[in-house]
Amino acid sequence: MIRQQIGYIPKVIRSIEKRKSQINGIIEIEERQEFGVLISIGGLSQSGGAVTKVWYDTLRQLASYKKQFKKCLILGLGGGTLVGLLKKCFPNTKIVGVEIDPVMVELGKKYLGLSENDVDIIIEDAHTYINQSSIVKNNEFDLILVDIYLGRSVPKKFDSEKYIMATKRLAAKEGIIIFNRVNLSEDETRNRILFQNLQRNFPKVIPHFINDNLTLICFTN
Secondary structure, rough: OOOOOOOOOOOEEEEEEEEEOOOOOOEEEEEEOOOOEEEEEOOEEOOOOOOOHHHHHHHHHHHHHHHHHOHHOOOOOOHHHHHHHHHHHHOOOOOEEEOOOOHHHHHHHHHHOOOOOOOEEOOOOOHHHHOHHHHHHHHHEEEEEOOOEEOEEOOOOHHHHHHHHHHHHOOOEEEEEEEEEEOOOHHHHHHHHHHHHHHOOOEEEEEEEEEEEEEEEEEEE
């Protein structure tokens, strides 16, 4: 999820479709100048568009570490932008995507090329998913991407140290977990607290700034 860079919001060329979701409210499919077709909520891009650049830049940085990932977990699948990028950067990776809102997944399939051939889609709250004992016991992910938003904000339960540790338990011994956050002035205090929490729980955390977003790259070893 991303807000367009301050001072520049690409012009909406056309509104393609509007859908009402019990989870996210009004979801819009728009075509925007320079960014093409995207899914937005409240004027903020959730999948497609500028979101692609944020995650592509981050995944390219991962590729520079010369790591390969056998199994990846996406918490906050949305319309599936990350699936295509992962397939491009790490084509042999098996992907599991967790998304609470089935309307987002439906729109991703309709407009953004999301395919169940590329990802095992689970419709569930990410907090519930990671705390299931069977998930912890039977899964070990080399890469976990956390991009959980409801509209403009991240639910506070996803900031807690308990949640961070539950996510870490799903990661492989040499795994990487990446948290994505909008990083406008009003987000700085909350993001700083998250960064400090991550530093307490991971041996290495690298902040990566892209436009108005911050990705926090956490190494489990």
